[in-house]
Amino acid sequence: MANSLTVANVNAGYGSVHVLHDVSLSVGAGETVALLGTNGNGKSTLMKSIMGIVRPSAGSISAVIDGTAHELIGRSTEEIVDLGIAFVPEGRRLFPKQTVTENLLLGAFRPAARSAIHRNLDFCFETFPVLKERARQLAGSMSGGEQQMLALARALMSAPRILLVDEPSVGLAPLLVRRTIDKIKELKDSYNLTVLMAEQNFTQAIRIADRGYVIVHGQIAFAGESAEALNNNELIREFYLGT
Amino acid sequence: MDVSLDLLMNAVISGLLLGGFYAAVSIGVAISFGMLDIVNIAHPAFILLGSYVAYIANTMLGIDPILAAVIVLPAFYLLGMAVYQVYYVAFERRDDQSLRGLSFFFGLLFIAEVGLILVFGVDYRSVSARYIGPSLQLVLFDLPWRLLVPFLVSMVMAVGLQVFLSRSFLGRAIQAVAQDQLALQLMAANPVKIKRIAFGLSIATASLAGACLIIIQPVEPSIGREYIGRVFAICVLGGLGSFPGMIIAAMTLGIVESLTSTFFGPSWAPAVAFGVLLVTLAVRPSGILGR
Amino acid sequence: MRGTPFILILIAVAGVVFGLARWLDNSYAFFVGYVVVQYIVLGTAWNILGGYTGYVNFGITAFFAIGAYSSVVLHKLVPTLPLPAMIVVGGVMAGIVGVGTGYLTLRLRGVYFSIATLALAVVVQTLITNWDFVGGARGAYVLRPRTAPLIGGGYIDYLFLIMLGLCVAALATARAIERSSLGFGFAAIRDDEAAAEASGVPTLRLKLIATGLSGGFMGMAGAPLPFYVTYLDPASGFSLNYAVNAIAMPLIGGTSSWLGPVVGAVLVGGLQEYLRVTISSAVNVLVAGVLMVMFVIIAPQGIVGLFQRKRR
Numbered sequence: 145m146a147n148s149l150t151v152a153n154v155n156a157g158y159g160s161v162h163v164l165h166d167v168s169l170s171v172g173a174g175e176t177v178a179l180l181g182t183n184g185n186g187k188s189t190l191m192k193s194i195m196g197i198v199r200p201s202a203g204s205i206s207a208v209i210d211g212t213a214h215e216l217i218g219r220s221t222e223e224i225v226d227l228g229i230a231f232v233p234e235g236r237r238l239f240p241k242q243t244v245t246e247n248l249l250l251g252a253f254r255p256a257a258r259s260a261i262h263r264n265l266d267f268c269f270e271t272f273p274v275l276k277e278r279a280r281q282l283a284g285s286m287s288g289g290e291q292q293m294l295a296l297a298r299a300l301m302s303a304p305r306i307l308l309v310d311e312p313s314v315g316l317a318p319l320l321v322r323r324t325i326d327k328i329k330e331l332k333d334s335y336n337l338t339v340l341m342a343e344q345n346f347t348q349a350i351r352i353a354d355r356g357y358v359i360v361h362g363q364i365a366f367a368g369e370s371a372e373a374l375n376n377n378e379l380i381r382e383f384y385l386g387t
Numbered sequence: 388m389d390v391s392l393d394l395l396m397n398a399v400i401s402g403l404l405l406g407g408f409y410a411a412v413s414i415g416v417a418i419s420f421g422m423l424d425i426v427n428i429a430h431p432a433f434i435l436l437g438s439y440v441a442y443i444a445n446t447m448l449g450i451d452p453i454l455a456a457v458i459v460l461p462a463f464y465l466l467g468m469a470v471y472q473v474y475y476v477a478f479e480r481r482d483d484q485s486l487r488g489l490s491f492f493f494g495l496l497f498i499a500e501v502g503l504i505l506v507f508g509v510d511y512r513s514v515s516a517r518y519i520g521p522s523l524q525l526v527l528f529d530l531p532w533r534l535l536v537p538f539l540v541s542m543v544m545a546v547g548l549q550v551f552l553s554r555s556f557l558g559r560a561i562q563a564v565a566q567d568q569l570a571l572q573l574m575a576a577n578p579v580k581i582k583r584i585a586f587g588l589s590i591a592t593a594s595l596a597g598a599c600l601i602i603i604q605p606v607e608p609s610i611g612r613e614y615i616g617r618v619f620a621i622c623v624l625g626g627l628g629s630f631p632g633m634i635i636a637a638m639t640l641g642i643v644e645s646l647t648s649t650f651f652g653p654s655w656a657p658a659v660a661f662g663v664l665l666v667t668l669a670v671r672p673s674g675i676l677g678r
Numbered sequence: 679m680r681g682t683p684f685i686l687i688l689i690a691v692a693g694v695v696f697g698l699a700r701w702l703d704n705s706y707a708f709f710v711g712y713v714v715v716q717y718i719v720l721g722t723a724w725n726i727l728g729g730y731t732g733y734v735n736f737g738i739t740a741f742f743a744i745g746a747y748s749s750v751v752l753h754k755l756v757p758t759l760p761l762p763a764m765i766v767v768g769g770v771m772a773g774i775v776g777v778g779t780g781y782l783t784l785r786l787r788g789v790y791f792s793i794a795t796l797a798l799a800v801v802v803q804t805l806i807t808n809w810d811f812v813g814g815a816r817g818a819y820v821l822r823p824r825t826a827p828l829i830g831g832g833y834i835d836y837l838f839l840i841m842l843g844l845c846v847a848a849l850a851t852a853r854a855i856e857r858s859s860l861g862f863g864f865a866a867i868r869d870d871e872a873a874a875e876a877s878g879v880p881t882l883r884l885k886l887i888a889t890g891l892s893g894g895f896m897g898m899a900g901a902p903l904p905f906y907v908t909y910l911d912p913a914s915g916f917s918l919n920y921a922v923n924a925i926a927m928p929l930i931g932g933t934s935s936w937l938g939p940v941v942g943a944v945l946v947g948g949l950q951e952y953l954r955v956t957i958s959s960a961v962n963v964l965v966a967g968v969l970m971v972m973f974v975i976i977a978p979q980g981i982v983g984l985f986q987r988k989r990r
Contacts, residue, residue, distance in 0.1 A: 616800050
């Protein structure tokens with residue numbers, strides 16, 4: 145069934161600081177869309193606006209979950225997650241004093257996720273063997289790469305329809321970045337997710353993205369209809385490739 | 388000093404039983420302070436309230452104190468939720484827990500104490516039940532039922548709460564709520580609601596702990612204060628938020644206090660907890676089983 | 679010195695208050711006045727640590743009783759020792775205990791200090807209850823001289839004058855802290871201790887100064903107590919009323935300036951005395967607790983804060 149996300153003419157910021165100016169984007173059913181841009185251009189603010197952590201001053205954000213449309217602005221973060229939209233925030237936000245298993249089980253707090261808890265847990269341990277090895281270890285004591293895997297797995301435990309990932313590559317070594325991006329693709333394919341991923345690492349992000357947006361100074365500067373189009377874009381060259 | 392083995396063993400056994408009861412007194416604070424990061428120094432006042440409820444039910448209606456505590460458990464749960472709601476609106480949301488939030492609980496403690504004095508006076512009150520008086524003879528020791536019943540109630544409560552906290556979705560959320568509220572929201576849980584439920588539970592335990600208290604000893608309104616130090620010493624020594632650590636700490640304190648009473652006199656016992664607390668804070672603030 | 683005019687005004691006010699009491703020539707006025715002024719000192723002492731630095735001390739009775747009992751001991755050993763000397767000794771003793779407690783717990787989060795001070799009150803009470811030299815649980819009688827030295831009149835006149843002097847010293851110290859770099863350091867700790875630490879504020883040292891001063895003034899406020907009550911036992915010396923009043927008054931008056939504890943002590947102290955006379959002594963002790971809880975919920979800035987906000 146259709147699961148999609150539409151952001152229309154959103155303005156948002158913190159207090160008197162305006163960050164997002166008239167941002168519109170959409171993520172179609174089953175798509176993987178990359179939100180590209182360097183630090184400080186508003187990627188995280190947009191993700192937080194979608195999740196109800198930042199309240200936009202204008203515009204609308206709506207999601208279609210299993211064919212039903214929902215307006216997201218005005219809902220609390222927990223209500224948005226409960227609709228079936230999972231978010232892996234920047235910095236991962238694990239529960240450091242809980243074990244890996246406890247973190248995963250917390251992921252399934254959402255009532256709709258509880259019936260599938262065993263299947264999802266098995267899948268997580270299968271997809272991320274390291275988590276099975278570390279099942280009883282405290283999350284805070286793991287390496288950055290392992291924590292990122294746990295954060296992804298925990299988001300999956302909520303049996304989402306739409307997955308938002310903010311900066312999965314931050315603080316990870318290049319090899320781990322590659323592996324993390326691959327895992328997002330794997331999760332997406334296995335569960336037929338709709339994915340929006342904010343990422344600075346252009347080359348890694350477009351490996352799995354169907355298309356993408358480039359955000360500059362809080363505005364969508366370019367919408368690339370394919371990975372190809374993004375690759376050949378002037379802005380991208382300017383920002384990432386330095387030419 | 389003439390230390391007879393018999394006296395020593397009896398002191399240790401009764402200390403162990405007393406420690407079990409201390410676990411019941413501390414379990415509420417292990418939840419509120421250990422898991423929610425709410426420094427409810429008024430917890431002993433709620434326990435004393437439980438004692439007086441058991442006293443009224445026992446003397447006026449002839450109900451067993453433990454049974455009375457079970458009956459009023461839901462009322463204590465609701466009271467706890469209400470107190471948390473005030474605390475949340477007035478202090479947590481304003482991010483003013485440390486100065487005014489603490490003073491709020493201190494004020495509650497004082498108001499409860501003076502209120503109890505106004506209603507019941509400063510006389511000691513006690514309850515009657517079949518198990519107050521007789522002892523269980525076990526080989527060489529006699530275990531007074533007066534201590535055994537609170538011990539058993541306490542252990543049932545600890546095991547029950549431990550199972551709830553580690554096996555249920557709500558319980559796991561309670562354990563996580565103080566670590567990262569936003570992360571909990573991302574798990575589709577409302578942190579305020581989770582904390583309200585957890586604080587309600589922590590006050591609900593005061594009902595049973597209060598009944599245990601008045602079974603063990605006669606109560607008067609100011610003895611609640613003696614328990615502040617005990618309770619926090621136990622929670623800190625046990626490592627915040629860990630039930631097994633808390634039970635070990637409670638029994639340790641019970642034994643040390645019992646030995647102190649036996650060999651130095653009961654008037655020294657209140658200082659033991661505070662000594663333990665100060666030493667723990669100075670030497671190993673994460674407690675014996677701290678995560 | 680910059681603070682000199684302020685001190686002169688304080689002394690003038692204290693002089694007028696004392697003169698007024700003398701003119702009334704009513705020992706009841708002295709007894710009530712003593713209690714209110716004593717609470718100004720206690721509240722100011724608490725506020726130096728609680729209001730300025732943000733660390734909550736619940737063990738007021740420990741420091742207060744250390745001062746009181748050091749006077750009992752000194753009176754037994756050297757009956758001729760003048761009261762001001764006893765006050766100095768009591769203040770030093772309580773200050774040392776304050777620094778010691780702070781040293782053990784202030785490196786941890788603030789709540790541990792608060793819990794430790796609660797504990798301290800019980801430890802000190804247990805020690806004194808078991809100390810026969812000062813009367814143990816039975817308590818001790820202290821014979822009060824019939825007339826006041828130097829100024830003539832009843833001894834209570836003298837006690838009141840001494841307490842007024844302490845009050846001037848406490849308020850002058852509090853205001854001097856507010857306007858000095860020490861006060862800015864305290865405020866930095868209160869607002870964000872980690873940031874203060876990171877920007878080079880010697881947080882532990884400042885906190886120890888605050889606990890020492892705060893504990894010291896509490897001890898000094900307690901030192902004349904045995905002469906005021908003439909019979910001191912642990913139950914009354916460690917009464918929770920002192921602790922609640924000393925915390926409630928700054929919180930009701932306002933914790934941000936020296937004026938708050940004064941306003942709180944005069945209003946609450948006066949109200950309590952009025953209720954004690956008109957209704958009952960049981961109700962008057964309840965007042966401070968109830969008002970404190972109401973104020974921290976509804977008006978966290980206190981009375982002084984409410985007026986400051988209106989003026990802006």
